[in-house]
Amino acid sequence: MLVPFLIMLREGIEAALIVGIIASYLKQTGRGQWMPAVWIGVFLAAAIALLVGGGLELMSAEFPQKQQELFEGLVGLVAVVILSSMVFWMRKVARSIKHSLHESMDRALANSNHQVIALVAMVFFAVAREGLETVFFLLAVFQQSEGAGAPLGALLGLILAVAVGFGIYTGSMRLNLSLFFRWTGLFILVVAAGILANSVQALHEAGIWNSLQDVVFDVSATLPMDGPVGSVLAGMFGYQDAPTISTLGAYLLYLVFALVMFFLPASAPVGRKPAPATHS
Template sequence: MLAPFLIMLREGLEAALIVGIIASYLHRTGRRAWLPVIWIGVLLAIALSLFAGAALLTLSGEFPQKAQEAFEAVVGLIAVGVLTWMVFWMRRASVSMRDGLQGGVDRALAAPTGATWALLGMAFFATAREGLESVFFLLAIFQQSPGPMMPLAALAGVAVSILVGLLIYRGGVRINLRLFFRWTGILILFVAAGLLASVMRNLHEAGVWNHLQLVVVDLSAMLPTSSVFGTVLAGILGYDDTPTVGEVLVWAAYLAVTLPLYLRPSNLRPPAMARPLPVEARS
């Protein structure tokens, strides 16, 4: 339950910060009349994400068993790619996010025609990116851990992100967003590694990959996936009580590459006087 909660909290906060920066800049510069355009873009993006999720769920239910496993493997690979890209994108973009978005708003409103569509597009694509990323991750994690708890945890993460985003926007709370995104980024890399290991299981069950299937260790007696703690680990890190050589290798190889790259010092420096991932409070 922790993985969908934290990832949806992070995804929701990313979207809330981007939209909040745009909205607060419009408010501060006396352009409040454009705010409804921003909210329309957000609502359209949410609708698109819900439609995409429903379509994928419907499509997956039409497949026979082996094709279902192959579909889950494809979704899992996409989710791993999306999560990895998300972590590294935020690491890079957080330094100059405010200045870039405010410059985009100025350019959109300075255009002789099409300002409405330009602003709507900024809000729409910022929110749709986070929403579609979430669709693939949630579909992959729900396939691993069926039941109501994972969706409820994801909804809780979204609800908390909206609340925190509103508090940040109105200046009612200040948190170290750079530190928050850094530590959740590390957790997400471990989640992605677990998803990648589950992709290997799906490919084997689909009959596509039948190599390196020797079980490394049998933990089914000590910590079965059917136990409470085993279920939690499976939902968060993709834990399996009988991991194979292939699963362990892809898990370790992924983290061996991504963790050092993510933790290495960044050459980018925030602008002077900028707070970590700054968000201008509503004045």
């Protein structure tokens, strides 16, 4: 429950920040009449994300066992790629995203013939990116979880993200976004390592990956995956009580590489001096 809650909270706040920056800029520049186009873009992006997620979930339910394992493994790999790129993309552009959105809006509204379409498209692609990232992550988590905990956590995260985004936009809430994205980014990388390990295991069960299957250690007698603590660790970090060389190797190799890259100094955008971190 905690993992989908935190991911949905982070993704929701990212999307809310994008919409808030756009709305604030339109208001500040006397173009508030374009806000309906912004909301059309937001709702279209949300609809696409829901359709993609629902379609993939319904499609996978019809698969036989081995194909379901293959689907789970592939979705997990896609989720790891998307989660990793999301963390490093936000780390790179966090200081310049406001300026970039302002430039995109100015370009969209410069053409007097297709202003509405251009603004809807700009908002749609900006928000749809966040929505599709969330869809693949939640699919990977839901397939590795049982019960209503994961969907409930995602729903609560979304509700809180909307409330936080509204508070930031109205000025009633101040949040250290740099610190927030840094710590949630670190958490996401650990989660992604667990998803990768489970994906490797799913590919093995689908008959695709059969190398390095020797068990490294077995602690199922003391900390089983189906026990209270083990199930929490498995749901949050992909814990396995009897990992193989391939699953443990994938986990450690990814995590070490990702953490090294994460703690390297972030490069500033070309042609722009790094700005001090601000509270929004």
